[in-house]
Amino acid sequence: MSQVSSFTNSRRVVAIMTDFGLGESDVGVMKAVIVGLAPDVHIIDITHDVPPQNVPSGAWILSYGYRYYPKDTVFVCVVDPGVGSTRNAIAVHAGDWYFVGPDNGLFSYIYAEQAVHAAVVLTNPAYHLPQVSSTFHGRDIFAPVGAHLVRGVSLHELGTPADPATLQRIDVGPPQRQGSHIDAHILHIDTFGNLISSIPLSIVPDLFTSPHVQLVFHPTGAVVDKRRRFFAEGSGDSQPFIFGDSSGYVGVGVQNGSAARVLGVGSGTPVTFVITES
Numbered sequence: 001m002s003q004v005s006s007f008t009n010s011r012r013v014v015a016i017m018t019d020f021g022l023g024e025s026d027v028g029v030m031k032a033v034i035v036g037l038a039p040d041v042h043i044i045d046i047t048h049d050v051p052p053q054n055v056p057s058g059a060w061i062l063s064y065g066y067r068y069y070p071k072d073t074v075f076v077c078v079v080d081p082g083v084g085s086t087r088n089a090i091a092v093h094a095g096d097w098y099f100v101g102p103d104n105g106l107f108s109y110i111y112a113e114q115a116v117h118a119a120v121v122l123t124n125p126a127y128h129l130p131q132v133s134s135t136f137h138g139r140d141i142f143a144p145v146g147a148h149l150v151r152g153v154s155l156h157e158l159g160t161p162a163d164p165a166t167l168q169r170i171d172v173g174p175p176q177r178q179g180s181h182i183d184a185h186i187l188h189i190d191t192f193g194n195l196i197s198s199i200p201l202s203i204v205p206d207l208f209t210s211p212h213v214q215l216v217f218h219p220t221g222a223v224v225d226k227r228r229r230f231f232a233e234g235s236g237d238s239q240p241f242i243f244g245d246s247s248g249y250v251g252v253g254v255q256n257g258s259a260a261r262v263l264g265v266g267s268g269t270p271v272t273f274v275i276t277e278s
Contacts, residue, residue, distance in 0.1 A: 013073040014038075014146050017046035017062055018138060019053065020078070026136070030076070030143040033129065037147035044069070046077075049191075053081040055105050056170050057267060060188040060196070063109030064247050066097060076138075076146035077101035084134035089122040089141050090162060093155050100146045102137070103162075105170035112172050116164040123159035175199050175273075182273040187249065189267055193258025199250040199273055207244060210275050215242055215252060218270045222263050224252055231255055238262060 014034055020026045027048050034041060046065070050058040058079035066075065080087075080102040088103040095114030099107050103121075110116075122128070122141055127148045132140040145158055175184035175198050182203070188196040197215070207213065207227070214225040226241040228234055231253060234241075240259045245251035250273065252259045260266065 012038075012040060012150055013042045013044060013070055014150050015044045015046050015066075015069055015073055015075045016048075016077075017050065017058065017075065018048045018078040019050035019058065020048050020138075022048055026138065029139050030078075033139055033143040034076075034147040034150075037144060038151050041147065041150050046075075050079050053079065054267075055079050055081070057188060059106050059108050059170060059172070062106070063113070066110065069097065071096040072098065074098045074100060074146045074149045076142050077106055078138035078142055079106055080104065080137065083137050087168075088162070089137055089145075090119055090167065091122060091145055091149065091155055091158050092119040092164075092167070093117040098146075098149050098155070100142050100149065103168050105168045107167070108169045108172050111164070111167060111169060116167075118155050119162040119164050119167060120155055120159040121162050124157065127153065127158050172198075175203075177203065180275055182275075184271050184273060186265060186267055186269045186271060189260045193254070193260040194245070195252040195259050195263070195265065196245055196247060197250045197252070197271060197273070201244050201248055201250060204250060204273070204275060206275065207242070207250065211277060213242065213273070213275045215250070216272045216274065217263060217265050218272070220264065222265070224263075228253075228255075 031043055082104055090103045092099045094110050094116045122145055127145050129140045129144055175182050182199055184198040186195050187198045214223050216223050224240045224242055226239055228241045228243050238254055238257050240252050240254050240262055243251050243253055254262050
């Protein structure tokens with residue numbers, strides 16, 4: 001193993017996201033591996049409650065907040081239904097950050113929003129644990145690679161260069177607007193049952209000033225046309241309403257309730273947003 005280069009304090013953060021939950025010891029073991037290799041590292045838990053094997057949900061959760069982390073943060077992300085298969089394990093330098101995890105589309109929003117400076121397939125066993133299982137790459141590959149990166153090991157030492165254009169992506173394309181209609185879909189359902197759509201607030205600046213808006217859910221035909229600027233606004237009924245989510249997207253919520261349950265929809269549901277002046 002080559003000598004580790006110098007590093008700055010701003011690169012001493014590892015942020016971990018998994019779908020492991022906290023009922024088992026897996027998350028603690030990953031942290032132990034990281035601290036064993038980089039004792040002074042600061043570890044931040046993004047979440048360990050990504051819905052099991054739900055790569056699109058994990059991709060959205062990661063995209064929601066990665067910009068708030070310090071420059072050179074190393075994100076170790078494990079939502080990996082293909083563990084042990086032919087899917088690649090990768091590390092990517094994109095924007096001001098590093099991302100380590102499976103090549104299954106988990107970093108799709110990162111690729112869409114940031115310049116990808118370099119990517120490698122993690123083929124160098126010198127930076128893995130001595131024994132690599134077929135079912136726990138989070139412990140045996142991703143955690144040690146993340147620790148080595150935060151210590152200052154350069155990306156190219158970790159494995160074989162990969163063309164960023166070949167990295168796996170899920171469909172995170174923008175919504176399609178035709179006049180007053182915007183065709184989109186539900187990106188994410190949060191812990192409270194709020195529905196987060198793929199419609200950026202930036203393309204509907206008149207969300208709260210137009211006389212009439214509605215969000216139509218397909219194929220149920222359910223329509224939401226109430227609007228609220230915040231959850232405590234108005235009466236405490238169970239009617240869904242449209243709001244501007246802190247993620248920067250149009251959302252649908254229910255005061256003290258679950259919009260997903262009330263409307264009977266899930267992640268990926270197609271929707272049409274209609275905004276009219278009359």
